[in-house]
Amino acid sequence: MTLASTRTKAEQALSRSFEAVAAELPGGRAIAEARKAAIGTFAALGLPHRRLEQWKWTDLRSALKEALPPAVNERHELSASIIDAALEELAAIDAHRMVFVDGRHAPQFTTQADLGGLEVTPLAEALRPDGSASDALTDQSITGNEAVVALNTAFMTDGALIRLAKGVRLDKPLLLLFARSAREGRLVTLRNRIVLAEGAEATVIEAHLALPGAAAGQTNTLTDVRLGPGARLAHVKCTLAGERASHLATWLATLGQTSVYRAFQLTAGSGLVRNNIFALFKGEGAKLDISGAFLGREVEHIDTTLVVDHAVPGCESRELFKGVLADRAHGVFQGKVIVRPNAQKSDGKQMAQALMLSPDAEFDSKPELEIHADDVVCGHGATAAEIDEDLLFYMRARGIPVAQARALLIESFIGEAIDKVEDERLRVALAQMAKRRLTGLTAAQP
Amino acid sequence: MLEIRNLRVKLAEEDKLILSGISLEVPKGQVHAIMGPNGSGKSTLAYVLAGREGYEVIGGEVLWNGEDLLAMEPDERAAKGVFLAFQYPMEIPGVATMTFLRTALNAVRRSRGQAELTTPQFMKHVREEALGLAIADEILKRPLNVGFSGGEKKRMEILQMAVLAPTLCVLDETDSGLDIDAVRIVSAGVNKLRSQDRAMLVITHYQRLLNYIVPDKVHVMADGKIRKTGGKELALELEKSGYAEFKSKALESA
Ligand SMILES: Nc1ncnc2c1ncn2[C@@H]1O[C@H](COP(=O)(O)OP(=O)(O)O)[C@@H](O)[C@H]1O
Ligand SMILES: [Mg+2]
Numbered sequence: 081m082t083l084a085s086t087r088t089k090a091e092q093a094l095s096r097s098f099e100a101v102a103a104e105l106p107g108g109r110a111i112a113e114a115r116k117a118a119i120g121t122f123a124a125l126g127l128p129h130r131r132l133e134q135w136k137w138t139d140l141r142s143a144l145k146e147a148l149p150p151a152v153n154e155r156h157e158l159s160a161s162i163i164d165a166a167l168e169e170l171a172a173i174d175a176h177r178m179v180f181v182d183g184r185h186a187p188q189f190t191t192q193a194d195l196g197g198l199e200v201t202p203l204a205e206a207l208r209p210d211g212s213a214s215d216a217l218t219d220q221s222i223t224g225n226e227a228v229v230a231l232n233t234a235f236m237t238d239g240a241l242i243r244l245a246k247g248v249r250l251d252k253p254l255l256l257l258f259a260r261s262a263r264e265g266r267l268v269t270l271r272n273r274i275v276l277a278e279g280a281e282a283t284v285i286e287a288h289l290a291l292p293g294a295a296a297g298q299t300n301t302l303t304d305v306r307l308g309p310g311a312r313l314a315h316v317k318c319t320l321a322g323e324r325a326s327h328l329a330t331w332l333a334t335l336g337q338t339s340v341y342r343a344f345q346l347t348a349g350s351g352l353v354r355n356n357i358f359a360l361f362k363g364e365g366a367k368l369d370i371s372g373a374f375l376g377r378e379v380e381h382i383d384t385t386l387v388v389d390h391a392v393p394g395c396e397s398r399e400l401f402k403g404v405l406a407d408r409a410h411g412v413f414q415g416k417v418i419v420r421p422n423a424q425k426s427d428g429k430q431m432a433q434a435l436m437l438s439p440d441a442e443f444d445s446k447p448e449l450e451i452h453a454d455d456v457v458c459g460h461g462a463t464a465a466e467i468d469e470d471l472l473f474y475m476r477a478r479g480i481p482v483a484q485a486r487a488l489l490i491e492s493f494i495g496e497a498i499d500k501v502e503d504e505r506l507r508v509a510l511a512q513m514a515k516r517r518l519t520g521l522t523a524a525q526p
Numbered sequence: 527m528l529e530i531r532n533l534r535v536k537l538a539e540e541d542k543l544i545l546s547g548i549s550l551e552v553p554k555g556q557v558h559a560i561m562g563p564n565g566s567g568k569s570t571l572a573y574v575l576a577g578r579e580g581y582e583v584i585g586g587e588v589l590w591n592g593e594d595l596l597a598m599e600p601d602e603r604a605a606k607g608v609f610l611a612f613q614y615p616m617e618i619p620g621v622a623t624m625t626f627l628r629t630a631l632n633a634v635r636r637s638r639g640q641a642e643l644t645t646p647q648f649m650k651h652v653r654e655e656a657l658g659l660a661i662a663d664e665i666l667k668r669p670l671n672v673g674f675s676g677g678e679k680k681r682m683e684i685l686q687m688a689v690l691a692p693t694l695c696v697l698d699e700t701d702s703g704l705d706i707d708a709v710r711i712v713s714a715g716v717n718k719l720r721s722q723d724r725a726m727l728v729i730t731h732y733q734r735l736l737n738y739i740v741p742d743k744v745h746v747m748a749d750g751k752i753r754k755t756g757g758k759e760l761a762l763e764l765e766k767s768g769y770a771e772f773k774s775k776a777l778e779s780a
Contacts, residue, residue: 479604492620
């Protein structure tokens with residue numbers, strides 16, 4: 081039996097797509113080789129499926145029925161006002177902007193950050209034979225053989241390469257907008273890298289949005305985060321990919337000594353989302369705080385899977401994820417905290433909670449601790465609950481109409497995660513965006 | 527005027543009769559006390575007036591200003607002026623007390639056809655009332671009732687009552703768990719609200735509260751029935767004799 085014969089239609093189509101577009105993908109010979117190797121890896125692995133522990137609730141092999149043609153050189157006609165409208169409250173945040181449309185940098189919407197010590201380069205430029213890209217782009221040391229990462233390496237067309245020099249503090253957030261506009265379904269593959277040298281500080285927002293009229297597409301995005309000693313990064317991802325769209329995201333973060341990584345993910349209005357996060361403590365005394373809010377309705381599927389690796393002593397990790405699931409939505413949370421044998425004084429806490437608005441909604445969670453050191457403080461938990469009827473009654477007895485009481489309870493539930501965002505303007509913007517979607521969720525309920 | 531006529535209530539999920547024919551009238555401008563041993567059905571009566579689920583009315587009626595209270599949703603009742611100060615106030619994580627008060631007040635004002643208050647008007651109004659109840663500003667910023675002491679929760683109930691300005695006030699054991707200073711503060715808050723347009727039903731297990739909130743009438747409840755009605759002196763009698771007289775029947779029937 082040959083490999084190919086056991087491959088699904090989508091898997092075969094991905095391999096064929098690669099052959100078709102390989103020549104048009106950016107990069108010199110070395111990159112082309114890396115892409116080829118990656119598609120080979122993918123061909124051997126296939127799409128992740130439910131028999132793999134990390135994918136047991138998100139079976140891509142059965143969920144991805146077809147592979148869309150890769151967006152290589154899509155044409156688009158857009159205006160700044162369309163983009164601002166799509167950004168909702170994020171548009172009002174004073175930020176340096178870098179805009180990508182259908183997997184390609186759109187320089188006309190990018191504002192040039194003129195700041196000493198900050199380098200921002202579109203990946204496609206860096207990949208040119210004379211460009212600055214290094215083999216770091218194809219480094220798979222953290223994830224090993226991950227099919228989704230392999231696909232990302234094979235197909236990546238563009239993204240943001242950000243480097244902040246030693247001690248530089250970014251004056252305002254950097255907003256990376258990844259918009260989809262293609263009227264036909266396309267596969268968009270993005271690769272970003274955020275490198276903060278020693279003591280550098282930044283806020284980076286990734287917004288993944290569908291513009292009005294965009295067809296449901298597929299996205300594979302990877303962001304590689306490297307924090308030097310004492311660096312601080314606030315990293316926000318806002319995923320509003322659109323109905324029936326699929327969105328596979330990978331964050332790889334390595335944290336240097338005493339660095340601080342604060343991450344937040346808002347996910348809503350997206351057909352199928354897998355947010356994979358791998359965080360590795362490389363230097364002692366570093367802190368990690370990853371939180372998120374996810375809102376699912378209809379048959380949406382939102383999966384957050386993270387692995388936090390305490391490879392060195394004295395680091396702290398916190399994760400808090402809150403989801404609201406309506407209709408037949410399916411939420412998944414898998415969180416694994418590994419404490420390596422020498423990683424004494426590790427401190428890890430993890431919590432995932434879902435609010436179930438419908439008896440047909442589903443929440444699967446697996447918080448996991450793998451501890452090989454003895455002097456550690458680690459805890460985790462997961463809950464799924466319905467709206468508390470007693471609380472609802474209490475609020476109604478105060479005159480608050482039932483729909484409003486529900487909305488307030490749901491909002492406050494989600495609010496606990498959103499409150500983790502330290503930047504106030506950003507926190508308020510995200511809360512508003514979440515609230516807009518909550519109204520949609522609660523209105524649909526009896 | 528609150529009119530309760532032969533009200534019979536059972537648990538919705540079980541065949542357990544809790545109120546076995548309550549009749550009571552509280553005219554506007556009056557304060558009536560309901561006293562009775564634990565388990566006699568006082569809270570059930572309060573909940574049924576406020577519209578809590580889990581109870582089934584199998585007989586009788588409740589009229590408030592001539593309208594059928596039992597046909598209304600809980601928030602409609604609040605709009606009509608009904609307020610229940612809970613025996614066990616709920617904690618609402620993530621909702622700041624101020625936000626909660628404002629949401630409730632605006633909802634009630636809207637439903638009564640009144641304009642919403644501006645933010646400064648609202649803040650001033652709440653702060654004034656809070657001051658009288660010795661509730662610190664800092665507490666108003668915290669999530670409602672979360673981490674509040676028993677006394678703080680009870681004072682918060684009275685603050686909500688003062689802010690929402692209801693016309694039918696049902697207070698369920700607002701004094702339980704309070705020390706004497708707190709009873710005084712709470713009572714002063716309640717007395718301030720006594721007026722010709724308000725009817726109040728003060729439920730308590732102990733006579734002590736009624737030294738401060740002096741009722742027009744006292745009803746003794748046991749086994750889901752009003753067993754005796756009298757003036758304020760009835761509370762003092764009960765203080766001496768206890769509920770033994772009423773309890774004995776409960777034991778016999780048990
Ligand atoms: N939701 C309920 N489920 C089960 N039993 C209840 C419920 N509500 C009230 N009861 C029962 O009804 C009786 C009256 O209770 P309650 O109204 O709380 O009395 P009180 O407030 O006078 O102490 C008690 O026996 C109590 O256990
Ligand atoms: Mg009671």
